[in-house]
Amino acid sequence: MELHNVWFVLIAVLWIGYFFLEGFDFGIGVLTKLLARDRTERRVLINTIGPVWDGNEVWLLTAGGATFAAFPEWYATLFSGFYLPLLLILVCLIVRGVAFEYRHKREEERWQTNWEHAIFWTSLLPAFLWGVAFGNIVRGVKIDENKEYVGGLVDLLNPYALLGGLVTLALFTFHGAVFAALKTLGDIRTRARAMAVKLGLFALVPALGFLLWTQASRGDGKSLVALVVAVLALAGAVGAVKAGREGWSFGLSGVTIATAVAMLFLALFPNVMPSTLDGDWSLTVTNASSSPYTLKIMTWCAAIAAPLVMLYQGWTYWVFRKRIGTQHIADAH
Known part of the structure; x- marks a missing residue:
């Protein structure tokens, strides 16, 4: 396999890893308003991702x-x-990180409430905008013969991309609800499980529509297989969480996200950004890539560094694997 094809696959893997991990991060942020009933329960939800949210964002930086x-x-x-x-998206991620760190620095109710609002909105907006961005990448945009985008902001707000944004928001919120059920105890766990069932059923309709639209416009046999796996995994995740098997449900919801993203990259290849003005002006894995020597050096660096990073991140999840509940939250002063 040519190195530019290898790196297309590796970049796809990085985005899959990012959406798998940051997906439940975003979902937890949205659920601080939808699931939590009081400040203590919001603290429980935030604490479920407290040790890992910043490590999850490393996948975005690497991608x-x-x-x-x-x-x-x-x-x-x-x-x-x-x-x-x-x-x-970048501003949201910055404000979101600040909100996680600054929320508990002062005891005033207004201070903490404002940062909780920030966590909600800076989780919801990126979850939606990532779907819009990838929808436009797969659909194609106005690229001229100089490989420059010549469209406007309104061109990015087309029905296909907006549906993609709804799908990522729904899937990430469902993923977060399953993670909350997996990581919490008591009443909040029960309510997270019930909400995950509702969110999964809600996400199934737009996700199926978006993936079928993608398959009809740019898909092939490989992308069709990914579509089927994604839909079956989502249905299985809903059934598993309804049965109280949160671990299986979380794994299946992760498979849903992974195969859905993989389908987008399969439908995109060999393009990396199709041009809607002229197919000959599209960016492809060949005309948009670096030199073979650059790709060779990158491959060696990735082969050495990537396993170490993944081992360290896996160790972090293992250390903080236990469930938490409201009984673990210290009383306010």
Whole structure:
């Protein structure tokens, strides 16, 4: 396999890892308003991701860096053309991190409430905007012969991309509800399980519509297999959480996200950003990639560093694997 194809696959894997891990992060943030009944329960939800949320974002940094190094033309066109939505995502991630760290620094109710509002909105908006961004990448955008995006912000708000945003928001919130059921104790666990069933059933309809739309417009046999696996995994995740098997449900909801993202990359290949103006102006894995020597050096670096990072992150999840409940939250002063 050519190295530019290898790096296309590796970048797809990085995005799958990011959406799998950050997906339940975003879902927990949204559930601080939908599931938690009081400040103590919001603290329980936030504490379930407290040790891991910043490590999950490393996958985004790595995916962005890998795209910059392996496919500079793709990176340049993507980040210049999608400047405003990606900037909004970046601002949300910054504010979200600050909210996690600053929320407990003062005891005033107004202070903590404002940061809790920030956690909710800075989780909801990126969960939606990532789907819009990837919907546009797969659908194609206005790229001219100079490999530059010549469309406007309104062009990115098309029905297919907006449906993609609804799908990622729904799937991430469901993923977060399953994670909450997996990581909590008592009444909040019971309510998280019930909400996960409702969210999963809600997510099934737009997800099926979006994936079928993708298959009809750009799919092939491989993407069809990924579509079937994603839909069956989502249905299985709903059934498992309803039966109280949160571990199985979390694994299956992760499979749903992974195969759905894989389907998008399968439908995209060999393009990395199709042009809706002229197919010959599309960015592909060949005309957007770095030199073979650059890709070779990157491959060696990734082969050494990636296993170490994954082992460390896996160890972090193992250390903080126990469930928590309201009884573990210290009383307010």
